Amino acid sequence: MTRTIDLGLLFSTTGPYRLMGQASRAGALKAIAQVNADPALDVAFTAVERDPGGDIDAYAPLCEEILKSSGARHVIGCTTSWSRKEVIPSLERMGGVLWYPTPYEGFEASDRVVYAHACPNQHLLPLLDHSFAAFGRRLYLTGSNYIWGWEMNRIAREVSARAGADVLGERYVPTGSTDIARLIDEIAALKPDFVLNQLIGPSQYAFLDAMAELRARDAAFAGGRCPVLSCNMTEAELPAIGASAEGVISAGPWFRGQSPALPGNGGGEDFGSSLEAAANASVMMLARLLSGTARSESLSLPELLALPGASAVGISARTHHVTLPVAIAQVRNGVFVPVRVYDPIEADPYLTQVHTRMAQPLMRVVK
């Protein structure tokens, strides 16, 4: 007998980062359709949706509304770390679980959250490892003025110090600001080997436009020199960035065209970006955990992860993070082309495991 279970979706499909929210939502809806059509699973989902519209203060009330007004105990949602941290108290109070399908900066392992996208040892560390070898050891750090940028750049400083690399400069831009002239001036003067860019939204778009102009007028930045790196850029944002995205190098668990997609996708590959794939995998993994056990929807996350067969789903019972493949890809002619692909790496959210020496890449495409 198939049980139909309410499933919360909490993505901002309007507002400043709607492109990312829309990608996540599309992946979750695709998975719900897939689960509902799968006779091998004894659960089906009904989506209970709310759209916080990118308003940070709307997340917790809307999350509570989902948990109160429906039978949903699991919510797939949130794009930013800030919003995730806002909803955790609500989850604790109301006995909910959040499936967070977006890359983040690590240093968290809530009992109430599944972290279904990459953390720093799955994006930043491999990306720096690759870049020190490919471009050099003089880097410039920039980011939006909030936790993602601060923490990612702090890790980058630490890794650089250990690798004997030189951080030439570090500058932050208020979120939403497009005033990046000083940043560009500094980069133009310092001529680093690469720029680690943790800017988000309009600041990143303005920065990439300005870098494209710099490349056009200064030969030191032409011909692929001084590439811009990202740990969260996916295909979802490419239409908004346009031609200025050319040459950007990003790290993520999957890029369009790679086969297979994420371990949790159960064979599905038809996704627009890793954001879509990770939200899809979240719903698929949840269905696999719930299926086959009566009243499993009322179990807590630790109880679900302790069920027989749960370990095969791929979520660590210790950290609630997911083992993910790692790809480093560059935008060439408007699409991400994988440059390096690594075997799946276990998430290490507190960077406490011995992994500083990266595994050898599976493949290396030399242009």
Add this chain to the structure above:
Amino acid sequence: MRRRLSIPDLGGASAVILHRPHVTVTALTRQLQAVGLQVECFWPELPASARAADYLFIDVDTAHDDQFPWEPGEAPLPTIALIGSEAPGRIEWLMNFGADAQILKPVGDNGVYSALLIARATFDARLGLAGEIDALRRRLGQRQTVVQAVALLAARGKTEDEAYEQLRSMAMAWRVSFEDAAARIVSSVNGPRDARQPEGRDNV
């Protein structure tokens, strides 16, 4: 002063919890294991082997001095206080016992990682300061020796300032501290019996 946090090696580090079996212990253990630590729980007494651990969590609500194989204020490892009751008597006990960080009970979903970082930094700073204070105390204790040495050198027809300078250059030439150089001069005059002045706080 701006401090740059040096993040301790937490992977495989060991934490000891002194607390009766309780959901607090379960929540703490989960968080510690998620960070990557090995956890051991003891109740009601802490074995001497706990000294070898990297972190200690204590239950301020129920703790008393006899549970610990060391004197109050002399914990040999970073200590994190779990505070439930805020009754002043308990806080007074904690102030005497000493802790490097604290977590308020009930322990929920977070708080442990920051407590580990703060406890390690505070503990290291505390050890560093204690070492510095010891060294300063020793030097203070040797004040009398310095005065004697300067007087001995001045007795050979120098002004006090010149004698002081001479002592400084001797210390540099011998590559010893100013105080050690003074002790050598005094002992060379007084004979080996008085070669070393009593050191430490008794002499302050």
